[in-house]
Amino acid sequence: xxTTSEREHAPRSRTPRMLLALPIAIVxxxxxxxxxxxxxxxxxxxxxxxxxxxPPSLVAGRGAAVPFVEQEAANSKTNGxxxxxxxxxxxxxxxxxxxxxxxxxxxxxYVEFTLxxxxxxxxxxxxxxxxxDGSPYNATLSLYLDGVKSGRLxxxxxxxxxxxxxxxxxxxxxxxxxxxxxETHLLLGKEMPAGSKFRLQIDNGxxxxxxxxxxxxxxxxxxxxxxxxxSVSVVSVGADPxxxxxxxxxxxxxxxxxxxxxxxxxxxxxxxxxxxxxxxxSNVTIAGAxxxxxxxxxxxxxxxxxxxxxxxxxxxxxxFAIEGTVTERVDSAQVNxxxxxxxxxxxxxxxxxxxxxxxxxxxxPFDGLTIENNxxxxxxxxxxxxxxxxxxxxxxxTFIRNTGDDGIALWSEDNGDTDDVxxxxxxxxxxxxxxIAIYGGADNQITDNVVAxxxxxxGGIHVANRFNAIALAGTTTIARDTALRTGSFDPNWxxxxxxxxxxxxxxxxxxxxxxxxxxxxDSSYEALEFAGSSITNVAFTDVRIAGAGTFALQLESHxxxxxxxxxxxxxxxxxxxxxxxxTGSDTPAFIVDDRGGNSGWAKKYCGKWPDPVRxxxxxxxxxxxDFTLTLQPSxxxxxxxxxxxxxxxxxIRAGQSQQLRLSAxxxxxxxxxxxxxxxxxxxxxxxxxxxxxxxVRSGKYPIVVTSTGPTGAHSATFxxxxxxxxxxxxxxxxxxxxxxxxxxxxxxxxxxxKNTGTALITVGAIRTTGDFxxxxxxxxxxxxxxxxxxxxxxxxxxxxxxxxxxxxxxxANPVTVRLFGTATPNANLALGKAASASGTQPGYPxxxxxxxxxxxxxxxxxxxFPQWATVDLGEPAMVSRIVxxxxxxAAWSARTQTLVVSGSLDNTTFTSLVPxxxxxxxxxxxxxxxxxxxPTKLRFIRxxxxxxxxxxxxxxxxxxxxxx
Numbered sequence: 002x003x004t005t006s007e008r009e010h011a012p013r014s015r016t017p018r019m020l021l022a023l024p025i026a027i028v029x030x031x032x033x034x035x036x037x038x039x040x041x042x043x044x045x046x047x048x049x050x051x052x053x054x055x056p057p058s059l060v061a062g063r064g065a066a067v068p069f070v071e072q073e074a075a076n077s078k079t080n081g082x083x084x085x086x087x088x089x090x091x092x093x094x095x096x097x098x099x100x101x102x103x104x105x106x107x108x109x110x111y112v113e114f115t116l117x118x119x120x121x122x123x124x125x126x127x128x129x130x131x132x133x134d135g136s137p138y139n140a141t142l143s144l145y146l147d148g149v150k151s152g153r154l155x156x157x158x159x160x161x162x163x164x165x166x167x168x169x170x171x172x173x174x175x176x177x178x179x180x181x182x183x184e185t186h187l188l189l190g191k192e193m194p195a196g197s198k199f200r201l202q203i204d205n206g207x208x209x210x211x212x213x214x215x216x217x218x219x220x221x222x223x224x225x226x227x228x229x230x231x232s233v234s235v236v237s238v239g240a241d242p243x244x245x246x247x248x249x250x251x252x253x254x255x256x257x258x259x260x261x262x263x264x265x266x267x268x269x270x271x272x273x274x275x276x277x278x279x280x281x282x283s284n285v286t287i288a289g290a291x292x293x294x295x296x297x298x299x300x301x302x303x304x305x306x307x308x309x310x311x312x313x314x315x316x317x318x319x320x321f322a323i324e325g326t327v328t329e330r331v332d333s334a335q336v337n338x339x340x341x342x343x344x345x346x347x348x349x350x351x352x353x354x355x356x357x358x359x360x361x362x363x364x365x366p367f368d369g370l371t372i373e374n375n376x377x378x379x380x381x382x383x384x385x386x387x388x389x390x391x392x393x394x395x396x397x398x399t400f401i402r403n404t405g406d407d408g409i410a411l412w413s414e415d416n417g418d419t420d421d422v423x424x425x426x427x428x429x430x431x432x433x434x435x436x437i438a439i440y441g442g443a444d445n446q447i448t449d450n451v452v453a454x455x456x457x458x459x460g461g462i463h464v465a466n467r468f469n470a471i472a473l474a475g476t477t478t479i480a481r482d483t484a485l486r487t488g489s490f491d492p493n494w495x496x497x498x499x500x501x502x503x504x505x506x507x508x509x510x511x512x513x514x515x516x517x518x519x520x521x522x523d524s525s526y527e528a529l530e531f532a533g534s535s536i537t538n539v540a541f542t543d544v545r546i547a548g549a550g551t552f553a554l555q556l557e558s559h560x561x562x563x564x565x566x567x568x569x570x571x572x573x574x575x576x577x578x579x580x581x582x583x584t585g586s587d588t589p590a591f592i593v594d595d596r597g598g599n600s601g602w603a604k605k606y607c608g609k610w611p612d613p614v615r616x617x618x619x620x621x622x623x624x625x626x627d628f629t630l631t632l633q634p635s636x637x638x639x640x641x642x643x644x645x646x647x648x649x650x651x652x653i654r655a656g657q658s659q660q661l662r663l664s665a666x667x668x669x670x671x672x673x674x675x676x677x678x679x680x681x682x683x684x685x686x687x688x689x690x691x692x693x694x695x696x697v698r699s700g701k702y703p704i705v706v707t708s709t710g711p712t713g714a715h716s717a718t719f720x721x722x723x724x725x726x727x728x729x730x731x732x733x734x735x736x737x738x739x740x741x742x743x744x745x746x747x748x749x750x751x752x753x754x755k756n757t758g759t760a761l762i763t764v765g766a767i768r769t770t771g772d773f774x775x776x777x778x779x780x781x782x783x784x785x786x787x788x789x790x791x792x793x794x795x796x797x798x799x800x801x802x803x804x805x806x807x808x809x810x811x812x813a814n815p816v817t818v819r820l821f822g823t824a825t826p827n828a829n830l831a832l833g834k835a836a837s838a839s840g841t842q843p844g845y846p847x848x849x850x851x852x853x854x855x856x857x858x859x860x861x862x863x864x865x866f867p868q869w870a871t872v873d874l875g876e877p878a879m880v881s882r883i884v885x886x887x888x889x890x891a892a893w894s895a896r897t898q899t900l901v902v903s904g905s906l907d908n909t910t911f912t913s914l915v916p917x918x919x920x921x922x923x924x925x926x927x928x929x930x931x932x933x934x935x936p937t938k939l940r941f942i943r944x945x946x947x948x949x950x951x952x953x954x955x956x957x958x959x960x961x962x963x964x965x
Contacts, residue, residue: 131178179456237255305341314344387421440465453487472510479519775794831960845860890927894924896951
């Protein structure tokens with residue numbers, strides 16, 4: 002997502018599943034009571050039953066089933082300084098889980114944990130001070146097990162401490178320090194039973210000026226997993242498990258070999274230096290010995306599928322770690338842990354990803370991905386982003402902590418994310434934005450998750466029409482989720498963001514949203530928030546609000562929602578609903594439909610934004626020596642003859658007022674502007690209504706709103722778009738297919754259809770003529786500013802030049818794209834092309850295989866199997882058949898050669914087309930063998946020969962390659 006000057010940002014970026022599913026303990030505060038919420042698939046409470054040690058609003062069974070116990074330093078024994086609880090952004094306490102941590106500064110200071118479960122491994126979340134110029138350094142901290150010093154941890158500032166404005170830099174002089182914490186993990190080398198003491202202490206030689214300890218994850222790690230039978234070990238093809246040498250090429254060789262043999266790739270225990278992306282094709286399986294043991298690291302490390310709309314299918318990645326080296330967020334850089342497009346039953350499980358830009362960023366459209374049982378921490382951008390038309394995907398049982406952007410996001414840019422499920426995940430401390438967010442799309446579900454400790458410009462769970470996403474449709478479900486200490490202060494809007502919030506930013510939201518059985522606990526500001534133009538079709542059932550810094554409900558948009566058994570306690574504001582829309586009017590702008598069973602939040606309030614009632618939150622107020630004028634929204638589209646509204650607000654010196662004056666420079670006749678009040682008190686609001694008469698020409702018009710008073714004049718611009726007729730454009734306007742063979746389908750080419758108007762377009766029939774066919778993603782309509790794609794394929798029915806067209810009917814003007822193609826007879830594509838080989842007998846070069854002379858032939862070095870020969874077609878082509886020959890029958894006896902047929906686009910990464918098999922060259926049938934396979938786009942054909950019954954070398958007189 003691209004940078005925005007409004008509320009947000011943009012990405013715009015080791016434990017085997019077989020381990021014991023130990024619960025993660027999260028300490029929360031609600032209504033003044035300290036409780037422990039256990040996540041990790043503990044048995045859920047039955048109706049009417051509460052979980053032991055928790056208030057009635059908390060239930061078990063939510064969040065990721067993780068194999069570790071999270072223990073906070075602030076709840077442990079220490080002689081250091083326990084930081085006071087705080088939610089002030091830019092403080093060590095605020096970014097800590099639970100908003101408290103322990104700082105150690107002097108020799109002998111420690112924090113000591115008592116294990117509640119057996120453990121043999123630790124993961125420590127910590128912060129050490131940054132250097133003056135932001136340069137990296139390491140520091141040690143001593144480690145004691147049951148009172149015995151057992152070595153030192155090595156800590157670093159390398160991946161922490163960001164500064165300045167989005168997307169942030171590593172320069173302390175830029176101010177705005179944040180993202181303080183990092184993690185380090187260690188196998189202890191011994192078993193520690195429950196009740197053991199684990200201490201972190203400053204000793205002589207520990208060189209940081211201070212250490213802030215947030216928490217330690219204690220884990221019982223199982224032994225390394227064994228190598229799967231028949232798998233290809235990366236070490237066997239040259240990978241270095243010590244991490245000294247780059248192993249990228251060895252990984253590529255192992256992937257190619259596994260495809261050729263139909264097996265998997267195995268990562269033995271070790272650390273492998275991989276400085277480039279590994280692009281995996283369909284049917285690749287990569288597995289390790291466990292994320293504590295098998296680790297990939299490097300400056301460009303990452304595993305990517307092919308690009309949509311041709312995703313890699315049936316890919317399986319499991320039981321290893323990806324440790325990147327990303328120290329700053331650069332949105333143009335592809336330095337994510339996983340990326341590309343993986344669909345068709347692909348499964349990602351039991352990975353540990355850290356220090357990448359995004360943990361997993363996938364670009365659609367594609368279908369059918371499962372992400373489960375993973376751990377992602379310390380990224381510079383998102384944890385997981387399903388972007389642009391990813392359907393029927395599941396994200397479950399994944400633990401995410403300390404991301405630089407949304408923890409989990411579904412972003413429906415251009416194409417809608419549909420029928421995706423985000424369930425049983427735990428997301429903690431996103432440093433920017435939301436724990437979980439849905440941007441447009443249809444019929445997606447956020448269920449059974451635990452989200453906690455959002456920091457700024459976001460909340461716990463967010464649903465919005467924004468970032469140019471396909472508008473929300475179908476039914477979005479939010480059910481059985483728990484939000485702890487979520488919501489945050491927005492420095493741009495100067496007030497709080499809700500724990501669960503909805504924003505109609507790009508367009509009104511009318512897709513159904515159903516919220517059921519949700520707990521919003523200790524929210525930093527309001528619990529529920531509606532913002533933007535208009536939001537309707539929202540229903541809340543059995544929602545429990547246990548503590549909120551300000552309101553239960555904050556209304557900043559038009560719309561309507563129903564509330565059934567929504568109960569609020571422990572609110573910070575005297576009134577429970579903030580509503581300044583149409584103040585004093587008999588008809589509210591936002592209708593609260595009371596379905597019964599609601600309590601604790603009936604009273605409304607309009608006025609100055611209150612400070613949250615939190616002893617830990619420093620008072621936040623607007624600057625007193627000036628004021629700022631804001632319009633929300635700052636622009637809108639309206640059909641001629643319609644009207645739109647915006648809220649005009651200002652932060653000004655207390656007790657003073659401002660007079661509003663309106664100018665409409667550039668606005669045509671027939672546009673009127675009025676205000677609900679001509680005066681604004683401190684913290685007050687007015688509603689601006691813009692009305693267009695019939696006949697006003699379409700276009701964009703700036704309406705400049707000016708507020709003047711004792712401190713001067715300030716202006717803000719309202720961007721009014723008057724809707725005209727829909728306009729559909731096609732890019733490209735024509736397509737010229739490269740030469741193809743009769744009867745062989747070409748690779749599809751895409752046409753992007755875009756609605757460049759300001760009204761909805763209804764898409765009619767899409768028809769092709771000539772030797773062309775199409776599929777499309779357009780559905781029935783295209784919203785204003787949105788796009789869909791038509792994929793065209795050329796299948797020649799005759800030779801020579803072929804012409805046709807694709808026509809898209811719509812309620813504006815039909816659009817036609819001209820299509821051209823050239824077809825040739827089914828010719829040998831290899832004739833006269835370059836050839837190479839692994840070895841050659843003198844006088845029998847590989848060029849003999851493509852010279853058209855059946856009497857000449859290539860022969861490899863004797864007694865040196867395996868051998869390979871490669872033919873370069875010169876450019877990519879669709880291929881489905883090869884013919885291999887030996888010299889004329891009279892000169893050769895029968896023989897069988899065993900070989901594998903592979904193909905490649907780059908002569909580096911080869912994909913198996915036909916697995917190893919024996920082929921008999923018989924003089925009685927012309928010494929010729931034909932081998933067919935699924936049509937595949939490739940440039941290089943390789944033959945890997947492992948045996949020849951007639952001679953101790955590989956032999957071919959001609960290698961012919963055909964499209965069909």
